[in-house]
Amino acid sequence: MKVFLQLSWFFKQEKKAYITGIVLLLMVAFLQLVPPKIIGIVVDEIDQGTLAAGKLLLWIGLLVGAGLSMYVLRYYWRIMIFGSAVKLARQLRKQLFDHFTNMSQSFYQRKRTGDLMAHATNDLQAIQQTAGSGVLTLVDSLATGGFVMIAMAATISWKLTLIALIPMPLMAILTSWYGNLLHRRFHKAQEAFSALNDKTQESISGIKVLKTFGQEKEEIEDFRRQSDDVVKKNISVAKIDSLFDPTISIVVGISFFLSIVFGARYVLNEEITIGELISFTTYLGLLIWPMLAFGWLFNIVERGRASYDRVSRLLAEKTEVLEQKDALDLIPSGKIGFQIATFIYPGEKEPVLQDVHFSLKQGETLGIVGKTGAGKTTLLKLLIREFDLKNGKVTFGGRAITEYKIKKLREAIGYVPQDHFLFSATIRENIAFTNPLIDEEKIFKAAKIANIHDDILEFTDGYDTIVGERGVSLSGGQKQRISIARALLLQPEVLILDDSLSAVDAKTEEEILHALKHEREGKTTIITAHRLSAIHHANLIVVLDEGKILERGTHEELMEMDGWYKEMYVRQQLEELVEQGGSLYGK
Structure with a gap:
């Protein structure tokens, strides 16, 4: 029952609803005692020949009244208890989503998307069951069972009641054992479901790649193996789950046997009447539900505890990018400076950046080039605080970027990443993502600067074209340019194009x-690229190699150095000439 203690914060929050629901449950449990008692009285009066028509109508009226009252009370306790459980799921779902949006990049490097989805679906459903059906079965089994046993002992025979309850300790021991087994197995079943969820999400997202490489059969086989594993682990849960009802049925059967054997002797000895024995066995029938509910309770709470443990561990993870308490609530602008001694990714040993020192004045363009893995994107991630520096600092407007509120820092930056993510919405909605109500002319202007406006107009539905999940219906170049338009719409102080013109x-x-240079006069632009023609106009070009600055300067200065930059630039110019049909030896 540990999970109820873990959820005590929510029960306190919704105490009015839960107290009302529990009181109504107790009233129902008490009213359930009325029919068996009336049946016993009527049987005795029939046996004694004293039952009159008026009395019979009175007893029938009481039975109808008790039934109608239980009908109404059951309706309202369901609203109170189950309604509160839905609120818990909603609250935890919001906490999870807020947590996901606040976590740093390293969190998503460790966690799988499918696993996070399983936490927000299956696990929350199990927790909701605990706060709803779990509370119901706990209160109802204890209340109904308690009231029935008191009624049996106080109004009929305490000796017969004790005899009937002899098998109960056996049930308590066995159900407790089953509950522990269920907890362990359900935990493994949830993990298997998370893995399958992740596999499904990954396969659907990469369906183009699968088909291109002809890996459909292998992927289907892999999915089948994981699906079989989920089934196997859930069957192991079901095997334990299926033990509850037979165990309880055996215990109840033994109780009925003992009650009838010893009850018949008490009737013969005139210690109880035949009507009281009938009432007693009817009460015993009412005990079946509390016993079954008690077994079901173990099932629910162990599932809920396993899921709540998983969700709690996830929510307990701390983001590595923290905001200062006195952080500045203003959008930064001005000069940008990088003073990096070393930067190492969390969990890694080797530094990705070393001894990187340079600055960029407001309104200038910075070009960052280098081999794949040289540290170009890492440098940008430090600027937007996807990761924080421990050995060095990045400044913006003369202050360390850690001095600004994270939201304000990122409002100053329009970032177009290498992996262009488009939402499954219209082109218009994707471009106007940060401001859905923005004037349409501004959307068109941003699209024109990004050189995508004419392409969009050629689509059947124009700006209302649905791009599909992750922009699946668009080419790579179209996705890049829509992403650029989306960033431009922010009119940011700093525009970052992370290899965003490669397609x-x-x-x-x-x-x-050319359009960017004209429209963003006085604002800073940072471009990383493999194609050097994208940055030859930059005020400063930084060449990175294995995380260190190999060369720096303007295009002209770097060409005079006869280093890496000049070699790559000449090679790319020759390649472009060949592609256009020229000759290495002249025309």
Whole structure:
């Protein structure tokens, strides 16, 4: 029953509803005692020949009254208790979603999407069951069982009641044992479901890749194995679950046997009447539900405890990017500076960046180039505080970026990442993501700067075209340009293009860069690229190699150095010339 203590914070929060529901449950439990007693009285009066028509109508009226009262009371306790359980699920779901949005990048490197989805669905459903059906079965089994045993002992025979309850300790021992087994097995079943959930999400998202490489059969087989594992683990749960009812039925059967054997002797010895024996066995029948409910209770609470443990562990994870209590509530602007001694990703040993020191004035353009894995994207992630520096600092407007509220810092930055994520909505909604009510002309303007406006108009539904999940219906270049338009709509102090022009041709790239230079005069732009033509106009170009600055300067200065930059630039120019049909030796 530990889970009820864990949920005590919620029971206190909804105490009015739960107290009302429990009181109504107790009233129902008490009213359930009326029919068996009336039946016993009527049987005795029939046996004695004293039952008159008026009395019979009175007893029938009492039975009808008790039945109608229980009907109304049961309706309202369900609203109170089950309604509160739905509120718990809603509250935990919101906590989880808030938690997900506040966690840093490293959290999502450790966690699988399918697992997080399982926490927000299956686990919350099990917790809701505990706060609803779990509370019901606990209160109802104790109240009904308690009232019935008191009625049996006080109004009929305490000796016969004790005899009937002899098998009960056996039931308590066995159900407790089953509950512990159920907890362990259900925990494993939930983990298996999380893995299957993750596999499904991953397979559907990567369906194009699967089909391209012809891996459908292998993927189906892998899914079948994981699905079989889920079934196997849930069957192991069901095997324990299925022990509750037979165990309780055997215990109840033994109780009935003892009650009838010894009850018949008491009737013959005139210690109780035949009507009282009938009332006693009817009361004993009422005990079947509390016993079954008690077994069901173990099932519910152990599932709920396993799920609540999983959700609690997830919510207990702390973000590695923390906001200062006295953080500045203003959007930063001005000069940007990087003073990085070393940066190591959480859980790693080798530094990704070392001895990186440079600054960028407001309104300038920074180009960052280098081999794959040189640290280009890492540098940008430090600026937007996806990770925090421990050995160095990044400044913005003369202050460390940690001095600003995270929300305000990110409002100053329009970030277009390498992995362009589009929502399953219209193109218009994707571009206007940060401000759905923004003027349509501003959406068009941003699209024109990103060189995507004409492409959009060619679609059948124009800006109302549904792009599909993650922009599946668009080409790579179209997704990139829509992402750029979305960032431009913010009119940010700093625009970051993280290799965001790689999927467009050289002519389109040049048009976009020319438009950006014109529209963003006086604002800072940071571009990372493999194609050097994207950054040759930058005020400062930084060449990274294995996390260190290999070269720095303007395009002209770097060309004079005869280093990595010049070698790559000349090679790319030659490649472009060949692609356009030129010759390495002249025309």
